[in-house]
Amino acid sequence: MSGAVSNLSLLEKISPFEKRDLLIAWFCLAVAFTLGISGGIAFVTDFTKISIDTLALTFVVAIITVGLSFVLHEMAHKFAAIRYGYWAEFRKNTQMLLLAVVIAVVTGIVFAAPGATLINTAGREMTKKENGIISLAGPAINLILAVPFFICMIAGILIGGAEVSQFTLPGFLFYLGMIGFQVNAMLAFFNMLPVGPLDGRKILRWNVVVFVVTIVVSLLLLYVSLQPWMFVKMLVYS
Template sequence: MIPMHIWEQIPQRERRDLLIAWLALSAAFTVAMIGTSRLIPTLILEMFLISMITAGVAFIVHEMAHKFTAMRYGYWAEFQMNPTMLVVAVAVAALAKVVFAAPGATMIYGSQISEGENGKISLAGPLSNLLLLIPFFLLLIAGINIGIFEVALVGIMGIRINAMIAAFNLLPLGPLDGAKILPWNTPVYIAMVLIAFAILFSALNYNLAGPFF
């Protein structure tokens, strides 16, 4: 449950945008995983719930990390969804089984943001995704140990998605986080990139079927 003093700092419009983006991203990941040919209601529901827990949580935590880090420095910040990119995400997932996750951005309002502050605010997003790897790794181990495939599936998907979001946002391009972290602190940037891509590569090559079949 979100503490009241934190909940009050998320305006109604921002809550709406976060909810819509959460649902749309979950739908995109669901479509990417099962395609459009396996329209089995129970499978769709299961994958949608798993996507909400993994991709949805990864997205929310990432954006809120930006928001509350910015507010810690005295700036106001709000997430604003991009409806066009949400539609594109679902469409690309259906056509190519790839999720292009760019649902919007956390807008920071302040004219005197220093390079250091901007770097730390940007770092908070991908760093939060790397920290989320810990509970999802524990879920993976628990699922394997107790022999429940669905629990292990949530774990490995959570690891893959969080590593992917971290790695993507660390690219030093355009408005992505990496473009602000790199000029602020190059050693921190390099360390984050190496960790994110190493975990992503390992997670994508991990065969979950092994412990169960």
């Protein structure tokens, strides 16, 4: 099976069912994030203050940031598994996707477990190293993605100065970069937690040093990503 898989092109390794599930999960996550930006109906006292333009812009940003970060995270798991000769496909969790949208609408909190990349070992026993590296691929790609989004945020500040309105080019760059930076840092750190079926538990079983380094870097990036105005003050007012 390994030889047959290696002869397929990149897109051919993503089945029609997997493409469908990825697109559905991508869309639902973007909707959940967009609805969550309002703060949730439980905390909104005046619905007339919710701007349609802002929601539309947020949806575009969510499609690029949340969707892209999630898809590439799952694809990193998939292609790492394929590298070891296994077959892997993402499968959505419809109930969890619906729950994510409902929670976002009610509370304004985006918490989603949209599905998982399922690995078919074809009867082979996966080693701790293989499982660890396959698990590490997801958080690692999020840490890598955090860099261009951080650069995008900084570019918005340098171009626009203190002007951070979302409806200007500098403001859009800042907003896009800030959200992308935060989302990828959050995904990396959350998935590195050594609990349940999360990646961190499998990585810890494989290599303690790799686990500690990765989760510390994720935590530092998460902390920095949640202080975007610090960079505005540093670059504009210093």
